[in-house]
Amino acid sequence: xxxxxxxxxxxxxxxxxxxxxxxxxxxxxxxxxxxxxxxxxxxxxxxxxxxxxxxxxxxxxxxxxxxxxxxxxxxxxxxxxxxxxxxxxxxxxxxxxxxxxxxxxxxxxxxxxxxxxxxx
Amino acid sequence: xxxxxxxxxxxxxxxxxxxxxxxxxxxxxxxxxxxxxxxxxxxxxxxxxxxxxxxxxxxxxxxxxxxxxxxxxxxxxxxxxxxxxxxxxxxxxxxxxxxxxxxxxxxxxxxxxxxxxxxxxxxxxxxxxxxxxxxxxxxxxxxxxxxxxxxxxxxxxxxxxxxxxxxxxxxxxxxxxxxxxxxxxxxxxxxxxxxxxxxxxxxxxxxxxxxxxxxxxxxxxxxxxxxxxxxxxxxxxxxxxxxxxxxxxxxxxxxxxxxxxxxxxxxxxxxxxxxxxxxxxxxxxxxxxxxxxxxxxxxxxxxxxxxxxxxxxxxxxxxxxxxxxxxxxxxxxxxxxxxxxxxxxxxxxxxxxxxxxxxxxxxxxxxxxxxxxxxxxxxxxxxxxxxxxxxxxxxxxxxxxxxxxxxxxxxxxxxxxxxxxxxxxxxxxxxxxxxxxxxxxxxxxxxxxxxxxxxxxxxxxxxxxxxxxxxxxxxxxxxxxxxxxxxxxxxxxxxxxxxxxxxxxxxxxxxxxxxxxxxxxxxxxxxxxxxxxxxxxxxxxxxxxxxxxxx
Numbered sequence: 001x002x003x004x005x006x007x008x009x010x011x012x013x014x015x016x017x018x019x020x021x022x023x024x025x026x027x028x029x030x031x032x033x034x035x036x037x038x039x040x041x042x043x044x045x046x047x048x049x050x051x052x053x054x055x056x057x058x059x060x061x062x063x064x065x066x067x068x069x070x071x072x073x074x075x076x077x078x079x080x081x082x083x084x085x086x087x088x089x090x091x092x093x094x095x096x097x098x099x100x101x102x103x104x105x106x107x108x109x110x111x112x113x114x115x116x117x118x119x120x
Numbered sequence: 121x122x123x124x125x126x127x128x129x130x131x132x133x134x135x136x137x138x139x140x141x142x143x144x145x146x147x148x149x150x151x152x153x154x155x156x157x158x159x160x161x162x163x164x165x166x167x168x169x170x171x172x173x174x175x176x177x178x179x180x181x182x183x184x185x186x187x188x189x190x191x192x193x194x195x196x197x198x199x200x201x202x203x204x205x206x207x208x209x210x211x212x213x214x215x216x217x218x219x220x221x222x223x224x225x226x227x228x229x230x231x232x233x234x235x236x237x238x239x240x241x242x243x244x245x246x247x248x249x250x251x252x253x254x255x256x257x258x259x260x261x262x263x264x265x266x267x268x269x270x271x272x273x274x275x276x277x278x279x280x281x282x283x284x285x286x287x288x289x290x291x292x293x294x295x296x297x298x299x300x301x302x303x304x305x306x307x308x309x310x311x312x313x314x315x316x317x318x319x320x321x322x323x324x325x326x327x328x329x330x331x332x333x334x335x336x337x338x339x340x341x342x343x344x345x346x347x348x349x350x351x352x353x354x355x356x357x358x359x360x361x362x363x364x365x366x367x368x369x370x371x372x373x374x375x376x377x378x379x380x381x382x383x384x385x386x387x388x389x390x391x392x393x394x395x396x397x398x399x400x401x402x403x404x405x406x407x408x409x410x411x412x413x414x415x416x417x418x419x420x421x422x423x424x425x426x427x428x429x430x431x432x433x434x435x436x437x438x439x440x441x442x443x444x445x446x447x448x449x450x451x452x453x454x455x456x457x458x459x460x461x462x463x464x465x466x467x468x469x470x471x472x473x474x475x476x477x478x479x480x481x482x483x484x485x486x487x488x489x490x491x492x493x494x495x496x497x498x499x500x501x502x503x504x505x506x507x508x509x510x511x512x513x514x515x516x517x518x519x520x521x522x523x524x525x526x527x528x529x530x531x532x533x534x535x536x537x538x539x540x541x542x543x544x545x546x547x548x549x550x551x552x553x554x555x556x557x558x559x560x561x562x563x564x565x566x567x568x569x570x571x572x573x574x575x576x577x578x579x580x581x582x583x584x585x586x587x588x589x590x591x592x593x594x595x596x597x598x599x600x601x602x603x604x605x606x607x608x609x610x611x612x613x614x615x616x617x618x619x620x621x622x623x624x625x626x627x628x629x630x631x632x633x634x635x636x637x638x639x640x641x642x643x644x645x646x647x648x649x650x651x652x653x654x655x656x657x658x659x660x661x662x663x664x665x666x667x668x669x670x671x
Contacts, residue, residue: 043244062386069378077363085229
């Protein structure tokens with residue numbers, strides 16, 4: 001994945017072409033199709049996971065706030081809400097880290113292979 | 121919906137960006153907190169001097185349109201992570217969230233969680249396609265296969281509306297804050313902010329704006345870390361001891377450790393959550409940051425850094441918030457004779473800085489708080505001027521025939537115009553209750569820019585007609601519902617009952633936008649619509665492989 005600063009040539013993408021250009025041959029390439037399928041499944045799964053956890057938290061606050069207001073140890077000031085709240089920070093970061101780690105290795109690798117193929 | 125929960129709702133969004141809560145807070149003020157604090161002013165001048173120095177350095181490298189809008193794509197992932205974190209941890213976060221913890225305890229934590237949760241969504245769905253398909257603005261991405269002129273006119277207009285609204289809230293906040301912190305006159309403060317932001321953007325472009333944001337973020341994080349450390353050191357580094365003292369000091373006692381009335385109504389709660397998460401993904405000054413790095417991989421990594429930095433920052437701010445309860449709430453030094461906090465509740469973090477670090481640290485935190493506003497307005501101005509010059513001028517009016525020189529010229533003129541507008545609007549809105557503006561900004565972004573951007577990347581069936589009509593429908597419904605909501609209809613316009621009963625419009629306006637885009641796209645039988653759908657495949661290749669600009 002090494003390219004310096006992008007060189008912004010005014011490519012065809014910015015000019016409305018009519019009739020449309022021929023479809024890119026890569027669209028029929030099974031490797032490309034597999035890449036797109038994997039990436040989209042992965043991205044949307046993580047997105048839905050984040051949204052479910054976040055809205056579960058918000059709706060718990062709306063419907064059952066007492067759940068988070070119970071003390072962890074009777075008599076001590078910290079409630080369950082504190083670790084759950086800070087846990088949300090950690091969860092968010094971990095999800096981002098998981099995504100970056102996987103895409104950096106697996107997906108970038110697949111993208112590079114397909115690109116090499118195109119350049120040859 | 122009780123008046124109390126309305127007030128909480130308003131406060132919540134104020135915390136957003138801070139300082140919009142200050143009008144309310146200022147009402148209970150007797151006198152400015154500290155007039156003409158020399159250390160604060162000295163540190164502030166030092167910051168301004170160093171930013172002007174950076175601007176001069178950046179101006180020498182600011183030679184092309186690409187440099188001006190996107191720092192030539194040469195910002196590294198690590199630098200961009202700090203810059204993004206800078207956009208997030210504004211004075212708002214430090215002052216607003218700690219004030220929210222000060223008044224309601226646990227509720228402050230809820231708010232900051234929503235803020236952070238927008239980043240994974242931007243990363244998973246938006247950031248990489250944006251980098252691979254666009255150059256300078258989000259309109260570049262949505263116009264990839266759609267009809268250039270209508271879609272750019274739409275995206276640019278909606279971006280300019282967002283930028284102007286956001287600028288107003290920042291300018292008013294800045295004016296009030298400077299009035300309180302440094303004892304300057306409001307109008308003088310607004311003019312000063314306006315002039316500085318124009319200088320940064322006009323000469324230094326994206327490179328200067330980015331570095332100012334990075335430095336400010338580092339200063340803010342260092343300041344917050346020092347404050348949190350000093351607070352914990354008072355309690356033998358035991359969170360439990362801190363909480364115990366806070367419970368003792370706070371009038372609500374043990375209730376501060378559990379969720380209060382912040383999200384009592386599920387519809388408002390979900391609406392707010394949607395605006396927070398998806399609104400950020402439609403803010404032009406945030407999206408613009410992804411064009412400053414070299415490729416999709418760098419865009420991806422910059423979010424990892426940003427999420428880490430912002431997460432740590434918020435954790436520190438929550439500790440600071442509980443510190444304000446434990447150390448400021450009980451100290452008569454920081455209260456007026458009538459028992460109100462001097463300068464209003466938004467000043468509690470500033471008072472805590474004094475309590476744990478004396479006058480010098482107080483000056484430092486004041487200067488940092490103000491510098492955060494400068495950095496944010498500079499970013500907004502750049503986003504607004506690129507929407508005008510790159511989208512409206514170069515592509516809509518000149519149909520892509522403008523030279524780089526002409527585009528840069530228009531961009532700089534727009535910067536001046538935006539500066540003047542921001543100053544005038546800032547002065548005009550001084551006495552207005554603008555708490556609704558920030559909520560409106562995020563709701564518009566979530567209902568106009570975001571649906572169009574998301575569907576242009578992921579839905580083959582999108583056509584120009586669907587994007588423009590559906591996006592406009594989202595924008596209009598977000599504005600209309602905000603006007604009809606309790607915050608504006610009752611509190612600003614003085615009617616007895618709100619026509620739209622909820623605080624935030626995002627839940628309904630987003631449904632309207634997505635339904636509108638979908639309906640007007642599938643009913644589009646034009647030949648152009650068919651060719652736009654046919655181009656989706658080629659867009660997909662560029663979107664995934666990022667070769668459009670390299671091969």
